[in-house]
Amino acid sequence: MGKYIFRRLVISIITIWLIATCSFFLLHMLPGNPFATDQILSQDMIDQLMDYYGLNEPLWKQYLTFMGNLLHGDFGTSYKYAGQSVNGIIAQKFPISAQLGLQAYLLSLPLGILFGIIAARKRGKAIDYGLVAFAVLGVSVPVFIVAALLQYVFAIKLQWFPVAQWKSFSYTILPTLTLAIGSIAGRTRTMRTLMLEVISEDYVKTAKAKGLSSAQIVWSHQIRNAIIPMIPNLGLEIVSILMGSFVVEQIFAIPGIGAYFVNSVTGLDYTMTLGLTVFFGVFVVGANFIIDLIYGLVDPRIRVVK
Amino acid sequence: MSEHLLEVRDLAVSFDTYAGEVQAVRGISFYLDKGETLSIVGESGCGKSVSIQTIMKLLPSPPSRIKSGSILYRGEELVTKTDKEMESYRGKEFSMVFQDSMTSLNPTMRVGRQLCEGIIKHQKVSREKAKEIAIDMLRQVGLPNPEKTYMRYPHSLSGGMQQRVMIAIAIACNPQILFADEPTTALDVTMQAQILDLMNGLKKRLGTAIILITHDLGVVAQMADRISVMYAGKIVESGTADEIFYNPRHPYTWGLLGSMPSVEQSSRAAKSELLSIPGTPPDLFAPPKGCAFAARCNYCMGACLKEDAPEFKADDGHMVRCWLMDERAPKVTPPVGKYAAVTGSAPAQIPAKEEG
Numbered sequence: 307m308g309k310y311i312f313r314r315l316v317i318s319i320i321t322i323w324l325i326a327t328c329s330f331f332l333l334h335m336l337p338g339n340p341f342a343t344d345q346i347l348s349q350d351m352i353d354q355l356m357d358y359y360g361l362n363e364p365l366w367k368q369y370l371t372f373m374g375n376l377l378h379g380d381f382g383t384s385y386k387y388a389g390q391s392v393n394g395i396i397a398q399k400f401p402i403s404a405q406l407g408l409q410a411y412l413l414s415l416p417l418g419i420l421f422g423i424i425a426a427r428k429r430g431k432a433i434d435y436g437l438v439a440f441a442v443l444g445v446s447v448p449v450f451i452v453a454a455l456l457q458y459v460f461a462i463k464l465q466w467f468p469v470a471q472w473k474s475f476s477y478t479i480l481p482t483l484t485l486a487i488g489s490i491a492g493r494t495r496t497m498r499t500l501m502l503e504v505i506s507e508d509y510v511k512t513a514k515a516k517g518l519s520s521a522q523i524v525w526s527h528q529i530r531n532a533i534i535p536m537i538p539n540l541g542l543e544i545v546s547i548l549m550g551s552f553v554v555e556q557i558f559a560i561p562g563i564g565a566y567f568v569n570s571v572t573g574l575d576y577t578m579t580l581g582l583t584v585f586f587g588v589f590v591v592g593a594n595f596i597i598d599l600i601y602g603l604v605d606p607r608i609r610v611v612k
Numbered sequence: 613m614s615e616h617l618l619e620v621r622d623l624a625v626s627f628d629t630y631a632g633e634v635q636a637v638r639g640i641s642f643y644l645d646k647g648e649t650l651s652i653v654g655e656s657g658c659g660k661s662v663s664i665q666t667i668m669k670l671l672p673s674p675p676s677r678i679k680s681g682s683i684l685y686r687g688e689e690l691v692t693k694t695d696k697e698m699e700s701y702r703g704k705e706f707s708m709v710f711q712d713s714m715t716s717l718n719p720t721m722r723v724g725r726q727l728c729e730g731i732i733k734h735q736k737v738s739r740e741k742a743k744e745i746a747i748d749m750l751r752q753v754g755l756p757n758p759e760k761t762y763m764r765y766p767h768s769l770s771g772g773m774q775q776r777v778m779i780a781i782a783i784a785c786n787p788q789i790l791f792a793d794e795p796t797t798a799l800d801v802t803m804q805a806q807i808l809d810l811m812n813g814l815k816k817r818l819g820t821a822i823i824l825i826t827h828d829l830g831v832v833a834q835m836a837d838r839i840s841v842m843y844a845g846k847i848v849e850s851g852t853a854d855e856i857f858y859n860p861r862h863p864y865t866w867g868l869l870g871s872m873p874s875v876e877q878s879s880r881a882a883k884s885e886l887l888s889i890p891g892t893p894p895d896l897f898a899p900p901k902g903c904a905f906a907a908r909c910n911y912c913m914g915a916c917l918k919e920d921a922p923e924f925k926a927d928d929g930h931m932v933r934c935w936l937m938d939e940r941a942p943k944v945t946p947p948v949g950k951y952a953a954v955t956g957s958a959p960a961q962i963p964a965k966e967e968g
Binding site for chain 2: 507508509511512513514515516517518519520522526527530531534604605606607
């Protein structure tokens with residue numbers, strides 16, 4: 307097991323290095339420079355700034371500096387938000403995005419699984435059709451429409467929750483719902499399919515032949531086995547729910563990290579873009595690493611042989 | 613009124629599908645007494661498994677549906693019992709060993725826990741006591757190192773060991789009837805013999821009655837007291853093992869016996885080739901009007917196409933559903949050759965396995 311973890315760790319580090327390197331060179335291949343769009347700056351000033359940030363150096367030298375800083379966990383200073391380090395911005399803004407994402411995740415995980423189980427158990431009945439209809443809608447209706455709808459109904463008409471901004475817990479409810487609905491829907495569909503597959507397995511028949519009650523069969527034989535194939539997705543999903551929050555953050559005027567990511571790319575804020583890319587890269591790779599370990603714990607068949 | 617342990621009368625089971633009704637079982641009757649082994653033989657899709665899974669009510673309904681008939685267990689009607697009521701029968705009164713032990717055990721659960729589930733449910737004992745019983749069961753089915761096996765996962769056991777675990781699960785609560793649905797089909801021949809020995813031994817020791825489903829006549833010969841031959845959802849011939857092996861009366865039974873390879877056969881340098889019954893079984897969406905076997909039968913007569921044969925009594929307890937038994941029918945001598953080879957040897961010495 308130790309050897310397995312070590313190997314996965316090495317692979318993870320290589321993956322992150324590849325992410326950093328590829329994004330670095332791709333970003334620098336883009337035409338223009340971080341200051342070109344600024345109307346006030348004269349050419350002289352731009353040259354000075356480029357010199358100051360070391361952007362006139364040969365690319366390989368810049369790359370080495372970037373990598374050297376990265377090894378120390380330093381993402382550098384932002385070109386656009388003068389004087390602010392990328393690390394500082396992440397430390398300040400990411401917790402907000404993370405709270406939103408996590409709330410949505412914690413809401414969608416049990417609900418999606420529960421809906422999937424109910425739909426599969428009541429296959430062909432009204433409640434199944436209802437849940438499947440919800441799932442199809444939830445997956446296909448874009449986030450910004452869901453957001454607008456929720457804002458209209460719950461904030462403007464019923465006035466239960468504030469329309470936008472991020473001040474107290476009640477502000478978080480609508481954006482959380484918006485973000486969660488899509489992933490509840492997706493998970494309901496997946497879980498329903500997986501449950502239906504498991505229901506017709508032979509070992510379920512064996513369990514029934516033992517005289518177990520249907521509640522026992524569902525609980526100890528069906529749900530666990532149905533969830534296993536879902537686990538690899540759980541890691542990716544927590545990441546995608548964080549990414550998805552960029553749009554939601556815009557709509558609800560939440561001061562999360564999403565806006566910084568989008569603006570930094572359009573403004574060629576190299577350090578910011580790279581810093582955030584590597585940060586999320588570490589997140590994705592780390593999540594997958596943990597999920598793989600959990601997978602081995604849950605399914606004995608893929609446990610690594612010593 | 614019924615002194616049989618289990619009595620099935622005119623049981624008919626259908627599946628309602630989008631394409632129509634599939635009449636999987638079309639009126640079968642049989643009985644089982646305490647401690648005996650009844651074997652139901654027939655080719656794939658003839659309704660063997662459906663019949664016994666219906667008795668345990670294991671089939672999901674819909675699509676399956678008991679159209680008519682009755683299932684009496686110790687004089688009690690099971691057809692009208694609800695799923696909830698059946699729970700106290702399953703595992704305790706009846707239990708089942710399935711064909712494919714690999715898929716019949718839950719891959720994510722330790723063997724021991726799968727065994728304990730039923731024990732805890734039916735014997736109402738504590739977890740520790742259940743574990744004791746479970747380990748004893750694993751020992752009884754001949755698994756080496758039962759304490760260790762208890763903690764193992766199914767995928768780390770061989771096919772034969774898995775089937776032993778299945779049997780341990782099945783007999784854990786001392787059932788009156790053990791249904792064995794092709795218990796050895798997925799195993800190689802040596803493993804087969806061991807599993808059959810085990811089942812025979814348990815039957816003698818525990819007095820469990822067995823209904824054995826198979827298409828392997830070699831297995832039948834080793835195990836059965838009585839045999840029912842099924843074809844297209846009906847029992848076409850039933851009698852004692854001796855009657856079926858030495859005095860078969862239905863052309864389908866002749867065909868089955870004839871298509872069984874034997875050791876003597878091959879030693880006689882393949883004097884006669886391995887027979888097969890031409891054609892395929894009828895479509896159970898729309899079973900033919902007359903005898904279902906008529907289209908494949910060498911002895912088909914006019915009456916066979918018009919109306920299905922009634923049950924004729926060849927002997928006391930030996931039932932044949934064939935018009936050849938009618939006194940107006942021409943006298944037919946059963947084919948020799950393959951079939952004679954079978955009669956020439958004692959049934960218990962037939963180790964061969966049918967192809968497929």
